[in-house]
Amino acid sequence: MRGDLLDVRELKVVFYTYRGIIKALNGVELWMNHEERLGLIGETGCGKSVTSLSIMGLIEQPGEIISGDVYFEGKSMQKMSMEELHDMRGKKISMIFQEPVSALNPVMRIGFQVAESISRAKDIKIKEAYPEVLKMLELVGLDSKRTASLYPHELSGGMAQRAMIAMALSSNPKLLIADEPTSALDVTIQAQIMELLDELVREMGNAVILITHDMGVAAEFCDKIAVMYAGNVVERASTVDIFEEPLHPYTKGLLKAVPKIGQSKELVGITGTVPDLVNPPTGCRFHPRCPYAMNKCSQKMPPLIEAKPGHHVACYLYTQEGEHNAN
Amino acid sequence: MGRYVLRRLLLMVLVLFGVSVIVFFIVHVIPADPVGALLGGNAPPQLVDQMKHQLGLDKPIWAQFGDYMLGILHGNLGISLKSNRPVTQDIAEYFPATLELAIFSIIISVALGVVLGILSAVYRNSWVDHFSRIFSILGVSMPVFWTGLILLLIFYYILGWLPGTGQLSLFTIPPHRITGMLLLDSILTGNWEAFRDGLAHIILPAAVLGYSATASIARITRASMLDVLRQDFIRTAKAKGLSGRVVIYRHALKNALIPVVTLIGLTFGSLLEGAVLTETIFGWPGLGRYIVNALLVLDYPAIMGGTLFIALMYSLANLIVDLTYAVLDPRMRI
Amino acid sequence: MKSITIEKRGKLRDFIARRKPIIEDWKHTLYLWKSTKLAMIGTVIIVIFILIAIFAPIIVPYDPISSNMSARLQPPSWDHLFGTDQFGRDIFSRVIVGSRIELWIIFLVSLISGGLGTFLGVVAGYFGKFVDEIIMRITDMFLAFPSLVLAMAFAAALGPSLTNTIIAISVVGWTVFARLARAEAMKIKKQPYIEAIRAVGAGNSRIMFLHVLPMCLSPVLVQLTLRMGTIILTAAGLGFLGLGVRPPLPEWGSMVSDGRSYLVAQWWISTFPGIAIAFVVLGFNFLGDGIRDIMDPRLRR
Numbered sequence: 001m002r003g004d005l006l007d008v009r010e011l012k013v014v015f016y017t018y019r020g021i022i023k024a025l026n027g028v029e030l031w032m033n034h035e036e037r038l039g040l041i042g043e044t045g046c047g048k049s050v051t052s053l054s055i056m057g058l059i060e061q062p063g064e065i066i067s068g069d070v071y072f073e074g075k076s077m078q079k080m081s082m083e084e085l086h087d088m089r090g091k092k093i094s095m096i097f098q099e100p101v102s103a104l105n106p107v108m109r110i111g112f113q114v115a116e117s118i119s120r121a122k123d124i125k126i127k128e129a130y131p132e133v134l135k136m137l138e139l140v141g142l143d144s145k146r147t148a149s150l151y152p153h154e155l156s157g158g159m160a161q162r163a164m165i166a167m168a169l170s171s172n173p174k175l176l177i178a179d180e181p182t183s184a185l186d187v188t189i190q191a192q193i194m195e196l197l198d199e200l201v202r203e204m205g206n207a208v209i210l211i212t213h214d215m216g217v218a219a220e221f222c223d224k225i226a227v228m229y230a231g232n233v234v235e236r237a238s239t240v241d242i243f244e245e246p247l248h249p250y251t252k253g254l255l256k257a258v259p260k261i262g263q264s265k266e267l268v269g270i271t272g273t274v275p276d277l278v279n280p281p282t283g284c285r286f287h288p289r290c291p292y293a294m295n296k297c298s299q300k301m302p303p304l305i306e307a308k309p310g311h312h313v314a315c316y317l318y319t320q321e322g323e324h325n326a327n
Numbered sequence: 328m329g330r331y332v333l334r335r336l337l338l339m340v341l342v343l344f345g346v347s348v349i350v351f352f353i354v355h356v357i358p359a360d361p362v363g364a365l366l367g368g369n370a371p372p373q374l375v376d377q378m379k380h381q382l383g384l385d386k387p388i389w390a391q392f393g394d395y396m397l398g399i400l401h402g403n404l405g406i407s408l409k410s411n412r413p414v415t416q417d418i419a420e421y422f423p424a425t426l427e428l429a430i431f432s433i434i435i436s437v438a439l440g441v442v443l444g445i446l447s448a449v450y451r452n453s454w455v456d457h458f459s460r461i462f463s464i465l466g467v468s469m470p471v472f473w474t475g476l477i478l479l480l481i482f483y484y485i486l487g488w489l490p491g492t493g494q495l496s497l498f499t500i501p502p503h504r505i506t507g508m509l510l511l512d513s514i515l516t517g518n519w520e521a522f523r524d525g526l527a528h529i530i531l532p533a534a535v536l537g538y539s540a541t542a543s544i545a546r547i548t549r550a551s552m553l554d555v556l557r558q559d560f561i562r563t564a565k566a567k568g569l570s571g572r573v574v575i576y577r578h579a580l581k582n583a584l585i586p587v588v589t590l591i592g593l594t595f596g597s598l599l600e601g602a603v604l605t606e607t608i609f610g611w612p613g614l615g616r617y618i619v620n621a622l623l624v625l626d627y628p629a630i631m632g633g634t635l636f637i638a639l640m641y642s643l644a645n646l647i648v649d650l651t652y653a654v655l656d657p658r659m660r661i
Numbered sequence: 662m663k664s665i666t667i668e669k670r671g672k673l674r675d676f677i678a679r680r681k682p683i684i685e686d687w688k689h690t691l692y693l694w695k696s697t698k699l700a701m702i703g704t705v706i707i708v709i710f711i712l713i714a715i716f717a718p719i720i721v722p723y724d725p726i727s728s729n730m731s732a733r734l735q736p737p738s739w740d741h742l743f744g745t746d747q748f749g750r751d752i753f754s755r756v757i758v759g760s761r762i763e764l765w766i767i768f769l770v771s772l773i774s775g776g777l778g779t780f781l782g783v784v785a786g787y788f789g790k791f792v793d794e795i796i797m798r799i800t801d802m803f804l805a806f807p808s809l810v811l812a813m814a815f816a817a818a819l820g821p822s823l824t825n826t827i828i829a830i831s832v833v834g835w836t837v838f839a840r841l842a843r844a845e846a847m848k849i850k851k852q853p854y855i856e857a858i859r860a861v862g863a864g865n866s867r868i869m870f871l872h873v874l875p876m877c878l879s880p881v882l883v884q885l886t887l888r889m890g891t892i893i894l895t896a897a898g899l900g901f902l903g904l905g906v907r908p909p910l911p912e913w914g915s916m917v918s919d920g921r922s923y924l925v926a927q928w929w930i931s932t933f934p935g936i937a938i939a940f941v942v943l944g945f946n947f948l949g950d951g952i953r954d955i956m957d958p959r960l961r962r
Contacts, residue, residue, distance in 0.1 A: 056566055082570075090568025102559040107581050107657055117567050151657040167567070338801070345802030349811075353818045464699075464950060468943040470894055472901045473917050473935030476924060484925045600809035604898055608921075618810070619902055622817035634814050638805045 003031030004073070005174060005207050006055065011068035013050055013059055020278040024050045026231035026285065027068065029304045029312075032224065034174065037201070037208045039222035039239070041215065041254075043274055047231045048211045052177045055209070056095055057085045073174070090120040094168035098180040100160035104152035110137075111148030114167050121171030136166040140196060158189035165197060172204055179211045194221060215258045219243060227251045230275050230285040233304060237311040247313040249290050284315070292317055335649060339642050346638045351395055354627045355388060382408075395631075404635070405628030409621065414632035417617060422636070423507025424494065425606070425613035428536065429598045431529055435537035436544055437591060441584070443541070444548020448556065448583075449575060459545060466542035471601050475535045475608040482531060490527050492610035499524040532609040536601045540594045547590045552583040585656050592648030596641045700951020706944025714760040723751035725758040726909050734927050744929035746919060748909075752930065755911035756937050762912050763941065766827055766896045771885050773831035778838025779874070779881050785839065786846025787869050797843070800836045808833045809898055816904045823912075826905040830895050837888065838881050845877040883952055890945035897938050913938045 013025040025047050032038045040048050053059055055070055057077055070077040072088060080088065094117075097103040104113060111133050118129035118136070130148075137144035140162040152160060161181060168176055178197065182190035194217060201208055212218050218225060218239070225242040227235045227250065235248040246252045253270035272289035275281055281288050287297035296316055307318040379385045383394060398405060404414035443459040450456055483491040490496055494509050502512040502521045510529065513522035555561065556579055564578040603615035610616075614633060621629035713720065723729075723741075728748035735745040743752035785796035803811070815829035849855065850873060858868055897914025899905030906912035908919065913934040920930025 058562065058565055086568045086570055088568070089566055095563075095566040097559060097563065099559055103563045105560040105564065105578050105582070107585075107655075108578075116569070120568050153658050164563075341798065342801050342805050345798065346805050349802060349806075350814070353814050460699075460950075464943065464946050465939075468890065468946050469939040470897050470901075470914065470917070470935060470942075472898065472914070473931070473938065476917065476921065476931050477935070480924055480928060596807040600807035603809060603813065604901065607902060619813070619904075622813055622902075622904060625817065630814060630817070634806070634810060637807060637810050641807055642805050 003033050003036075005032055005034045005036070006073075007031045007071040008051070008055065009068050009071070011051070011054055011070065012066045013047075013054055014064055014066055016062040016064070017278075022277045023280055024063070024231055024277060025054070026280070027301065028054075028228075028231070029233050030226055030236070032207060032209070035205050035207050036224060037210065037222045039218035039225045040209055040211045040228060041213060041218050041225060042228035043213060045274055045277070046228045048228055049179055051228070052095065052179055052209060052211055055175075055177065056089060056093060090117075091171050092173050093175045093177065094171060094173040095177040095179065096161070096164045096168045096181050099184050100157060100164045101152055101155065103164060104160060106152055108151070109148065110150055110152065110155070110163050114148070114163065114170060117167045118170045132170065136170045137163070139169075139200065140166040142166070157185045158193065161185065161189075161193055162196065165193075165200070169200060169204065169206070173206055175207045175209065176201065177209045177211070180213070181210075182217070183212070183214070190217075197221075215255070227254065230280060231277060232285065232301065232314060234286065234315070235311075235313045236304070237313075241308075241311050245311075247307055247311065247318060248315050249292055249317070250286050253289075331653065332650065335646060339646055342642060343639060346642075347396065347399055347635060350631050350634050350638075351392055354631055355391060399635070404632035407621070407626055407629040407632075409624055409626045409629065414628050417629065418614060418632060418636050420507065421612060421614045421617045424509065424611060425599075425602050425615055427508040427510060428529065428532055428602060428605070428611060428613060429595065431533035432537035432540060432598055432601075433591065433594065435533055436540035436594065439537070440541040440544025441548050441587065443545040444587075445552055445575070445580070445583075447545065447549040448552035451553065456549075459549075463542035463545045466538045469539075470604075471535060471539055472604040472608055474538065475532070475605055478531055478535060479608065489531055490524070492608075494528055494612060495521060495524050496528075532605045532611055535608075536598055536605045539601060540597055543597070544587065544590055544594060548583065548587050551586045552579060555579045555583045558582075581655075585652065588651050588655060589648055592645045595644040599637055599641060697951040697954050699947045700955070703944045703947025703949070703951060706940065707948060710760060710941050710944060711764065713757060714764040717757050717761050721751075721754040721757050723754045725750060725754040725911050734923070736927070737929055743933040744927070746916075746930045747923060747927075750909075752916070752933050755916060756913070756934055759911040759913045759916065759934065759937065760941075762823065762906060762910060763893055763896065763938075766823075766830070767889050767892050769827045770830045770834060770892050770896075771889065773827070774834035775838050775881060775885050777831070778835035779842040779877060781835070782839035782842025782844075783846045783869060783874050783877055786843035787850055787865070787873055789847070789850075793843070796839065800839050803833065803836045806833075809895055812895055812899060813902065813904055816899050821899075821904050821907050823906045823910065826896055826899055829899070830892060833895075834888065834892070837884060841880055841884055842877045845880055846873050849873050849876045886945070886952060887949040890942040890949065893938060893942055893945075 008028055008030040011025050011028040011030075012023075015022040015024055028047065028051055030038075030040075030051065040051065042048055050059070050063075054065060055072075057070075057080070059065055065078070072092070077085065077088075104110070111130065112126070114133045114136055115126045115129040118124070118132045119126045122129070122132075133148055134144040137147050142159060142162050147155070147159070147163065155163065165181075181197070182193050185193065197208075198221060208222075210218060210221055222239050225235075225237065225239050226233045227242070227248065229250045235242065235246065235251050237247075242251065243255065246255055250270070257270065270289055275285055275288070281298070283296070283298040283300050284290070284293075284302055287293040290297065294316060302314045302316045302319065304312050304314040305319060307313045376385070383391060386394075395405075402415065404418075406412065407414050407417055410417055440463075443463065447456040447459045479491065482489045495501055499521055500518070502509065502516045502518040505512045505515050509525045510522060513519070513525055556575075561574060561579060564574045569578070599615070602611075602613060603619055605611065606613045606616040607619055614637065618630065618633040618637070620626075621633060728750055729745075730749050732741075732745050733747055733749035735741055735749075737744040741751050741753065743756060745751055746755075781796050781800075785793040812829045812833045815832055816825055819825035819828060855868060855872060858872055863872075893913075896905060896912070897917070900912040900914030900916075901918045903915070903918065906915055908915055916934035917931045917938075920927065920932075920934075923930050
């Protein structure tokens with residue numbers, strides 16, 4: 001087993017739509033250990049959110065997992081019963097979302113919504129959870145008594161996200177999935193929220209998957225980075241390796257497109273556009289945009305191999321057959 | 328909130344004023360001939376003139392309008408030409424029966440409609456959904472007066488399971504009149520025989536009336552529930568590990584029912600107009616039948632009074648719905 | 662010569678390419694319509710209804726109006742498919758001819774109430790402010806009545822007849838379209854191209870009727886289709902109460918009413934016209950539901 005907390009193997013997910021079948025995930029490989037912080041980065045629509053929903057077991061019609069599996073602490077989620085799945089979500093995995101205000105139920109007070117999470121995690125009655133609610137709200141830096149009695153629309157985005165974090169961490173989950181937790185917030189608030197998350201997770205020792213398209217945030221927060229492109233994890237390595245020595249042509253392109261302070265180099269975008277996942281390119285889905293594309297790239301998707309110790313990449317440039325100079 | 332209520336009330340007063348104008352216009356400006364209808368076509372001209380004078384119909388139209396509006400402000404809707412009693416008294420006598428029928432129907436339609444709508448949405452595209460959609464669409468397609476007749480034919484004439492027309496059987500002693508609502512009065516006076524008989528009598532008309540309303544409630548509940556089930560906070564609730572049932576009944580339902588409340592107000596309106604037809608078929612002594620009878624003989628004070636009263640009830644129902652809406656949805660409380 | 666054809670072809674291709682989104686959209690709508698079985702069934706019912714109305718004089722086996730006392734109250738048979746009524750008239754023939762009356766009512770009411778409503782709505786939405794306030798408050802006043810009750814009052818005051826039924830239902834029904842057209846006009850008024858037209862020097866009435874009004878039509882038409890079932894039900898209700906179309910004209914609602922006193926022994930007199938009403942209204946409601954599904958952008962996936 002590659003990761004003792006989570007192991008996603010060959011995961012394929014499709015969505016049936018009017019336009020056709022969207023091949024959203026094309027054999028995703030992802031793994032992580034306890035207390036690890038993994039950054040999942042990539043452009044919009046590359047399957048980051050779908051991956052996280054699959055990990056939660058929340059893929060629903062019109063979506064379907066057509067092959068592959070997610071193993072959580074060694075247990076296959078495909079084989080879990082409904083109840084086990086609910087229990088896993090309530091006690092071991094939590095999630096926070098991009099739009100905190102719309103992710104909270106508009107007709108329920110914050111206190112109740114947090115209490116609901118606590119009661120689920122600890123198997124106690126909702127009413128008995130209230131002392132804990134106040135503690136959690138205080139922990140995330142909110143005026144606990146007042147906030148508990150407010151409705152979501154009475155909170156600012158930042159406050160709502162704090163409440164979401166309180167909800168998510170109240171079960172002290174093994175894994176916290178944060179799906180772009182700050183992209184809907186003001187820049188100043190963003191930093192505060194990330195700091196809070198950093199602090200709390202360090203204290204409580206949760207593993208985190210941070211989904212973001214902000215390379216800076218990922219670099220600061222995560223130990224490991226997985227880069228996704230059009231439904232595949234194309235590269236996975238420690239944060240340092242990814243930034244210092246990216247291997248996959250897509251990762252390289254992505255890094256060139258990010259502005260760095262103190263660097264006067266011109267920003268370079270990646271040519272071409274994100275592929276249409278109803279009719280994705282054959283083989284490696286990046287090949288139409290790849291400057292190093294070879295014949296075989298359009299035929300078969302390269303497997304995710306360990307090119308260097310702890311550095312995985314899915315590209316023929318690094319397999320024995322394709323010993324090309326990677327530059 | 329306070330300002331909202333005040334604005335809403337002011338608007339209602341304005342609308343009711345307009346409603347009175349429309350009713351007055353219908354009866355007085357449109358070329359109907361109430362006196363002719365009252366006296367028959369061959370009445371001597373002197374008698375016609377005398378009658379017109381007696382009813383104030385020989386005054387200029389503005390004076391008539393003034394009299395009429397003043398009357399309304401004093402709660403005086405005139406004297407019915409047919410019953411020779413104040414129209415207000417007639418309304419007080421007939422309205423409780425309509426109200427009772429409407430309440431029964433609305434209970435049936437809300438209960439049935441909401442349940443069908445939720446099942447439809449939760450089991451979307453399953454046989455439950457198809458059944459409920461077809462059942463609903465039939466409900467809005469069949470004319471109320473016809474469904475009523477057919478049910479009467481089947482359950483009364485052929486099967487004999489339920490009693491026929493009217494509120495009570497001929498030999499049942501009616502309860503002492505307190506509220507005017509027969510079932511309520513039976514309970515209040517402990518007249519259980521009348522209660523049982525009244526209940527048997529109300530089933531058919533309430534079912535007929537309620538069925539058509541069920542359809543629209545089921546349809547809106549379904550749409551609204553589907554809409555809510557797509558929202559982010561439902562995903563959050565699922566991510567919390569709540570079971571499907573808790574997600575639907577605790578998290579989705581309250582949100583989904585808010586628009587349904589609005590619909591119930593509209594349904595009340597459709598019940599009032601359905602009552603006109605249903606009461607005619609089932610010989611139900613309510614306001615709907617009273618108005619129809621008044622219309623057929625051009626009993627114009629009764630027409631004006633009855634129509635005005637129905638519009639008032641309808642507006643009140645909508646007002647109550649709007650206020651309930653404000654209470655239900657915390658986003659509205661400002 | 663050759664180059665000209667190529668050029669032409671190029672133009673044609675260009676023409677198609679430019680309209681591709683519209684064509685695609687139509688194809689899409691057609692696809693959705695086909696995939697919505699209910700809408701299909703509804704369309705078939707309505708087409709049958711219209712065909713029957715058109716060919717009624719050819720179809721009817723008997724005179725629907727004049728009575729024949731020797732053949733009264735006969736049960737359904739091969740001679741009289743739906744039986745005969747108390748005047749010996751063939752109910753099948755009356756139902757068939759009645760379809761013309763219902764279709765006529767639907768057509769005229771849609772035209773009058775749709776036209777009046779759209780006109781007032783566009784005026785209100787276009788001018789806004791004072792004009793809007795007045796028109797909308799009038800709309801509110803009409804909406805304060807349950808529509809059948811108001812139609813009844815109008816019909817009774819005007820005197821029961823086919824024309825007055827049409828007037829009464831139209832006068833009650835325009836409010837829906839006024840609200841719809843107003844909302845639409847307010848949206849369109851803010852579009853930049855309206856500004857551009859104004860800058861060219863077009864006057865209010867020109868902009869309103871040539872540019873804003875046409876854009877409001879499609880939602881109004883959809884709404885009209887949705888309301889056609891209600892129009893028949895209202896007309897039939899008026900007929901049933903004796904406030905609408907008068908006998909001996911074979912209006913379906915008044916035919917149901919005719920059979921009321923014969924319900925127990927001669928059930929067919931009321932039953933068949935009622936089925937006819939339910940059938941046609943069902944057709945319109947199926948189509949309406951289908952349209953609603955198609956129009957709902959959230960279902961467009």
